[in-house]
Amino acid sequence: xxxxxxxxxxxxxxxxxxIVALILIFIFKxxxxxxxxxxxxxxxxxxxPLALTLGxxxxxxxxxxxxxxxxxxIAYWIFNSTGLxxxxxxxxxxxxxxxxxxxxxxxTVSKVLRAPLLNQLLLxxxxxxxxxxxxxxxxxxxxxxxxxxxASASASIGGFRFGTYEFSYLLAAVGVLVxxxxxxxxxxxxxxxxxxxxxxxxxxIVGINVEMIYLLIFSISVGIVGIAAGLTLPRMSIFPLxxxxxxxxxxxxxxxxxxxNLTGILWSGLAxxxxxxxxxxxxxxxxxxxxxxxxxxxxxxxxRSYRGSYx
Amino acid sequence: MLIILAVVALGFxxxxxxxxxxxxxxxTVLTYMALGLSWDMMLRTGQLSFGTxxxxxxxxxxxxxxxxxxxxxxxxxxxxxxxxxxxxAFALGYAILRLREIYFAITTLALAGxxxxxxxxxxxxxxxxxxxxxxSAIFNGDPTKVYWLTFSVALGSIxxxxxxxxxxxxxxxxxxxxxxxxxxxxxxxIFKYLLFVFVITSAIQGVVGGAYAQQYxxxxxxxxxxxxxxxLPIAMCLAGGIYSTLGPVIGSVILGVLSEYLKLRFPxxxxxxxxxxxxxxxxxxxxxxxxxxxxxxxxxxTEVGGNENEK
Numbered sequence: 001x002x003x004x005x006x007x008x009x010x011x012x013x014x015x016x017x018x019i020v021a022l023i024l025i026f027i028f029k030x031x032x033x034x035x036x037x038x039x040x041x042x043x044x045x046x047x048x049p050l051a052l053t054l055g056x057x058x059x060x061x062x063x064x065x066x067x068x069x070x071x072x073x074i075a076y077w078i079f080n081s082t083g084l085x086x087x088x089x090x091x092x093x094x095x096x097x098x099x100x101x102x103x104x105x106x107x108t109v110s111k112v113l114r115a116p117l118l119n120q121l122l123l124x125x126x127x128x129x130x131x132x133x134x135x136x137x138x139x140x141x142x143x144x145x146x147x148x149x150x151a152s153a154s155a156s157i158g159g160f161r162f163g164t165y166e167f168s169y170l171l172a173a174v175g176v177l178v179x180x181x182x183x184x185x186x187x188x189x190x191x192x193x194x195x196x197x198x199x200x201x202x203x204x205i206v207g208i209n210v211e212m213i214y215l216l217i218f219s220i221s222v223g224i225v226g227i228a229a230g231l232t233l234p235r236m237s238i239f240p241l242x243x244x245x246x247x248x249x250x251x252x253x254x255x256x257x258x259x260x261n262l263t264g265i266l267w268s269g270l271a272x273x274x275x276x277x278x279x280x281x282x283x284x285x286x287x288x289x290x291x292x293x294x295x296x297x298x299x300x301x302x303x304r305s306y307r308g309s310y311x
Numbered sequence: 312m313l314i315i316l317a318v319v320a321l322g323f324x325x326x327x328x329x330x331x332x333x334x335x336x337x338x339t340v341l342t343y344m345a346l347g348l349s350w351d352m353m354l355r356t357g358q359l360s361f362g363t364x365x366x367x368x369x370x371x372x373x374x375x376x377x378x379x380x381x382x383x384x385x386x387x388x389x390x391x392x393x394x395x396x397x398x399x400a401f402a403l404g405y406a407i408l409r410l411r412e413i414y415f416a417i418t419t420l421a422l423a424g425x426x427x428x429x430x431x432x433x434x435x436x437x438x439x440x441x442x443x444x445x446x447s448a449i450f451n452g453d454p455t456k457v458y459w460l461t462f463s464v465a466l467g468s469i470x471x472x473x474x475x476x477x478x479x480x481x482x483x484x485x486x487x488x489x490x491x492x493x494x495x496x497x498x499x500x501i502f503k504y505l506l507f508v509f510v511i512t513s514a515i516q517g518v519v520g521g522a523y524a525q526q527y528x529x530x531x532x533x534x535x536x537x538x539x540x541x542x543l544p545i546a547m548c549l550a551g552g553i554y555s556t557l558g559p560v561i562g563s564v565i566l567g568v569l570s571e572y573l574k575l576r577f578p579x580x581x582x583x584x585x586x587x588x589x590x591x592x593x594x595x596x597x598x599x600x601x602x603x604x605x606x607x608x609x610x611x612x613t614e615v616g617g618n619e620n621e622k
Contacts, residue, residue, distance in 0.1 A: 060413055111594050117412055118359050119593045122549060125542065126589035133582040248424070251417055287432045294424040298407075301418050305409045 018271070025278060030160055032277040038166035040273020044266045045173040046228045047250035048180065049221035054251075055260045056197035056217045059109060059120055063128035064250055067222050068243030070131055071097050071229025073139055076238060079146050086146055090230030094223045101222025105215050113214070128244065136240040143237040151234035165235055172231055176224055177266055193217055197260065252297040255304075272296060322462060326455040338458050340567035341465040342523055347544035347551075347559035348468040349515040352475055355554055356508050357488035358408075359416045361541060363516055365423025366396040368535035370517030371524035372430060375443060378525070385449040386460075389521035396517025400510045408505045420541075427536040442531025449525040457526050464522050468515050472556040475508075484508065543570075546589050552601030561600055 026033045050064045071093045078089045104127065112120045151165045183190040196203040196213045204210050236242070253272065257264030272293060279289040326334055346363055353360045370392030377383040377391050407418050430437045437443065450456035475481060483504050486494035495501055520540075524530045544563070551562020566588070573581035596603055 060417075108590060108594060115593075115597060117416075118354070118549075118553075119597055121359070121413075121416065122545065123590060123593040126546075126586045126593065129542075129586035129589065130583055133580060133586060137580045137583065248417075248420065252421070255414070255417070285432075288428065291425055291428045294421040294428065297421045298418055298425070301410060301414050302406050305414070 022274075025274065029278060029281050031162065032281045033274055034160070034162045035166075035280075036274030036277035037270055038163075038169055038273070039277060040270040041170035041173040041266070042166075042228065042232065042269075043246070043249055043253060043273055044269025045169055045176060045231075046225060046246050047253035047265050047269060048173070048176055048262055049224040050247070050250040051254035051257070051259070051262065051265055052180065052224075053218055053221045054254055056193055057109075057113075057214045058200075059113070059124065059218070060251065061218075061221070062121060062124040062247055063131055064124075064221075064225065065243035065245065065247035066128045066131040066135075067097060067101070067225045068229050068232075068246055069135055069238065069240060070100070070243075071226040072233050072238045072242065073135055073144075075230045075233045076139075076144050076146055079233075085148060086230050086233040090227050093230050094226035097226035097229075098219045098223035101219040102215060104222075105218040109218060110211070110214070128247075132240050132244065139240070141240055143239045145237045146233050148234045163235075168231055172227060173266055173269070176227065177262055180262055189213075189216070248297075249293050252293050252300075255297060256300045258304075319466070322466075323459075325462075326458050331454055334454050334458050336568065336571045338454070338461045338526075339571075340563055341458075341461040342519055343540075343544050343547055343567055344560055344563035345461075345465045345468040345519045346516060346540060347548045347563050348465075348472045348556065349512040349519075350544050351548045351553055351555075351559050352472055352515075353508055353512045354548075355475070355481075355488060356484045356505055357491075358505065358509075359412070360419045360509075360512075361416050362419030362423050362513070363544060364536050364538060364541035365419070365426045366400060366513040366516035367520035367523070367540045368423070368426055368430065368532075369399055370396045370520030371530045371535040372437060372520075373517065374521030375445060375524045375528075375530040376437070379443055379445060385525045389460075389518055389525060392521025392524070393514040393518035396520070397510050397514035400513030401506070404506045404509045408502060408509060423536060423541070427532050430535070431532040438531070440532060442529060442534070445525075445528035448528035460522055461526070464519055467518075469556055469560065471511065471515065472559075476556060480504070480507075546585070546592075548599075549589070550592050550596075550599055552599030555601060558599055558601045565600070 022033065046065070046068060050061060053059055053061050053064075074096060075086045075089045075093050078084050078092060079086055084092075108123055108127065112123050153164050154161050155164045156162070184194045185191070192203065192208045193213050193216070195206075196208060196210050200210055203213075232238075249272075253265050253268045256268040256272070275292045275296070276289045279292055280286045325337060329337070346367065350360060350363050370389075372392075373395035374385075374388040374392035378385055378388045383391065403422060407415065407422070410418055431440050433439070448457075449460070475484065483494070483499050486497060486499055487501050487504060491501060520535065524535065543566070544559075547562035547566045548559045549562070550566050551560065552558030569588075570581065570585055573584050577584065592599070598606075
């Protein structure tokens with residue numbers, strides 16, 4: 001989990017370029033920036049836990065997005081049976097998903113930690129399939145909505161009207177990022193987890209309970225997805241495959257930021273969110289916006305490989 | 312050898328003694344068998360590819376569109392599908408075959424995503440999300456001829472796979488899989504071999520896709536790039552046993568027939584059982600059915616006392 005620092009001049013040129021680009025986009029397509037920031041922070045919020053598992057446990061969880069679906073349906077179910085606000089139900093959904101993650105880790109994931117990559121991917125893939133189909137069986141494929149009046153709140157700046165509720169994604173993403181960083185840098189447990197991520201063997205030698213750290217990190221990651229689930233429910237309609245696209249998008253952000261760089265995920269999320277919104281705002285080409293993520297993912301991975309980071 | 316010939320003859324004559332429903336099931340099984348073999352061939356080099364559905368879809372589109380626009384003979388168009396997939400694989404291979412492990416896997420998955428987005432958005436050429444329909448399916452939809460077509464494609468894949476297993480290529484491929492540095496120092500041009508295998512396997516996937524599209528006379532982004540063509544073959548290979556020709560063949564027959572049975576028994580939720588099977592195989596039978604049989608054979612051999620009893 002090493003922070004990657006760019007050296008020398010690059011340290012200033014890159015942010016500067018980004019700011020200039022942002023101002024230019026804002027002048028020509030203000031909506032793209034607003035929607036991009038909103039969507040991008042949601043992507044980042046969901047990607048951070050995936051990166052956490054990938055960086056410390058070393059498992060790419062292909063069922064990651066489906067936990068989002070599961071969490072959203074649980075929040076929906078709570079809303080329907082008790083009328084509890086989806087935002088408040090986060091306090092139930094996140095711990096519940098934490099437990100689900102812990103159970104799943106104990107029963108399945110812990111068994112394949114030393115297995116070949118293929119087995120790990122297939123295992124989480126199988127879990128994804130089971131989750132999707134179970135949800136499909138219980139709640140059917142009919143899209144579900146929850147209506148709460150604050151979700152349609154909007155504001156206007158200089159004639160632009162836009163929804164304000166989605167800025168809660170940004171708040172949550174920043175909040176989770178700050179908490180995770182505090183946890184990893186300043187608590188005993190977090191430091192231990194950090195050490196396990198860097199060198200599991202060494203961590204074991206100095207007496208860290210690696211198994212326990214893995215269990216904890218995996219469960220925390222799934223729990224964080226529960227936060228995202230409660231946040232998205234008021235604004236999006238959910239269906240059994242609602243979360244699965246987020247898996248690849250999350251991996252895209254993790255790969256773009258570089259392993260272990262949680263702050264980078266937020267920046268990457270914002271950049272890709274704005275990029276996506278920008279393509280969507282071009283008339284007649286909105287369908288091409290999906291290609292932004294795939295394209296950037298391929299480009300970033302390939303360029304990094306030429307620099308020798310992954311080979 | 313006699314057994315193999317008998318099985319091939321049995322497979323060839325299958326339409327003569329089986330009804331239309333078993334024939335349809337077997338056609339599907341053979342499609343997945345060819346895909347599984349091609350995926351396994353790539354895996355033998357140590358590269359986990361998730362691009363199966365992508366190249367399958369490319370072949371589907373190439374075959375169907377050449378028939379539709381150029382009036383090409385359907386059989387010839389299937390060949391075109393393979394060539395097109397091979398050309399794309401050759402061009403992309405230069406960029407992505409330097410990647411390893413998770414990064415190669417995810418990049419191939421992302422490429423399939425890019426293909427889907429392109430196919431969905433070139434409305435005038437590919438028909439967009441609705442896809443394109445041919446006036447008539449291949450052989451006017453005669454199930455026996457369709458079966459023989461798929462049978463020959465599968466048989467071709469088996470032959471290529473055996474060729475890979477029995478010639479010098481095998482040593483190079485196995486060496487690369489086991490340890491790339493050692494392979495390199497033994498004078499193996501790793502990149503050349505990877506590119507070769509990648510192009511050949513993509514061509515097979517293209518041909519299978521072409522045959523599938525012509526079989527139904529229909530192609531759409533959702534059907535051609537369906538994750539089924541990625542996941543089911545992988546699950547079948549894993550069930551049968553990877554790194555061999557026999558494994559994917561056994562796996563596809565068993566899982567293919569089983570999934571059809573499950574579909575009849577449990578019209579809703581049969582995919583849950585399928586997912587459970589995948590998870591169970593990863594957890595309890597990581598070497599597949601073939602690996603388990605080998606283990607049992609070894610056990611009995613030692614019990615009998617060094618009795619040579621091959622096959």
